[in-house]
Amino acid sequence: MNDSQLLKGILEGCVLGIISQGETYGYEIISELEQYGFRDIGEGTLYPILTRLDKNGYIRCRKDKSPLGPIRKYYSITNEGMNRLMEFSSDYRKMKQCTDMILEKAIYKADSDNNERRE
Amino acid sequence: MNDSQLLKGILEGCVLGIISQGETYGYEIISELEQYGFRDIGEGTLYPILTRLDKNGYIRCRKDKSPLGPIRKYYSITNEGMNRLMEFSSDYRKMKQCTDMILEKAIYKADSDNNERRE
DNA sequence: ACAAGGTACTTGGCAATACAAAGTACCTTG
């Protein structure tokens, strides 16, 4: 995934989705995202998202010391956050449906054009 | 789809996908997008995309008069554009895979939490 | 002839967001 523009808006929903599974903190979220396949999400990308989600009341924050490093900020999802997550999921699904339809048609045509040329 | 951020990067790929099906022009692309389910894509959104695609060599432009209005700019896809479309499609698919996984897990958990509370 | 409305493209400015880069600071281990 080279195209960082594709992540606009997506990342926020994914972070909210991860936090919805249980209390967690920034540094861990980055490695979670990596496990799901999102490569190279830097700290300068994630932390502003957390700040924004917090400011909007979608997550809440609790500071606590870490067993092996500096203080962590643990985040958990709020009721408003759950609503936002559902809304995001619905918007995402609609976007996907439209895009998939266009791409399927385009790729199908490209393939058959390609086959015709070979014959 | 209220979340316009979700469209970032997506729209360009979709427009390229539509043009790949055959020569077309701006005003028609907007109604195509609408038919696929993208609502309220304004001219101030689409035309800059076309300019960009053209400048990057992904599409080429030909001016011709319209049977019922002012001059049209007809666009068709180039070889580079086809490559870009395939690349976009691949990036999009990867993004989708990661996002779907996270959302499915989150929604599943939300559902079962919900059911437990009812029991 | 003229107004209205649909067609068609252009331009300028704004807001949101991903990201790179650099910085601060804590802790463990050798």
Place this chain on the structure above:
DNA sequence: CAAGGTACTTTGTATTGCCAAGTACCTTGT
């Protein structure tokens, strides 16, 4: 006490969707 991993912050930049307004062509009705 140096090195390296953990953890969060800040600043600046580029990209992109979108609103608003403008220009201009053409047909149709009065």
